[in-house]
Amino acid sequence: MKKNMLTFVFAVGTLIFSTQLSAQENPLSVGFKAGTGLSNYRLGGDMKSLKSKMSFGGSAGVFIKYDLSPNFAVQSGIDVYYNTSKLESLTDKSSDKLKSFGVEIPLYGIVQGELGSGKAFIGAGPYAGYGISTKLDGVNLYKKNNGTGTTMNRFDYGVGGIVGYDFDKNWQINASYKFGLADLHKGKGGSMKNQGASIGIAYKF
Structure with a gap:
């Protein structure tokens, strides 16, 4: 009886292991992605006299995803973005468009599962970015202009x-x-923090 039970447990364990192995046969995937979205800045302190209105932009990049299990993965990559936002004065209603160009590297922990004929997923995590150029009325705000910082x-x-x-x-x-x-x-005395939302498509290899 004990021998039969051990044989049964071993058979079940082998089946589960082989199923997991086949599901994880190719856990690494890479691909290209592109999207469009809206972005603006959250302004505080002395900058509350301005309002940052959302405007359209876009991004394109590559990503790499590693499936740790059928239901959990980690994903990273690099995105090149172009964002715009209209800065409007609340006093005289004058406005200028802020145009930003740079790169971002996100890192997501992803939960995924079968849904219909495909797979749905949701994830969250940190990101880091580097601005290459941000211009307001033709002036690059990352560079010194007219002797000012x-x-x-x-x-x-x-x-x-x-x-x-x-x-x-x-x-x-x-x-x-x-x-x-x-x-x-x-x-x-002022603060300026980024935010944005986007939708996109991706192609995985």
Whole structure:
């Protein structure tokens, strides 16, 4: 009886292990992604006299995903973005468009599961960014202008989330949101923090 029980347990364990192994046969995937979205800045302190209105932008990049199990994965990559936001004065209603160009590296922990003929997923994690150019009325705010110091910090960081659906082994749709924690404004008494939402598509290899 004990021998039969041990044989049964061993057979079940072997079956589970082989199922997990086949599911994880190719746990690593890479791909390209592109999207469009809206972004603006959360303003505080002395900058509350301005309002940052959301405007359209876009991004493109590559990503790498590693399935730790059928239901959990980690994903990272690099995105090149172009964001715009309209800064409007609350006193005289004058406005200028802020145009930003840079790169971001997100890192998501992802929970995923079968849904219909594909796979749904949701994830969250930190991101870090580096601004290459941010211009207001043609002036690059990362550089010294007319003998004055720089106005904005290049380095950004924060947290973000992503949700999406894999239609098959290759195509995916997703939506993401980022919430910046770094104060990008160098001036004293004011604060300027990034935020944005986007939708996109991806192709995995």
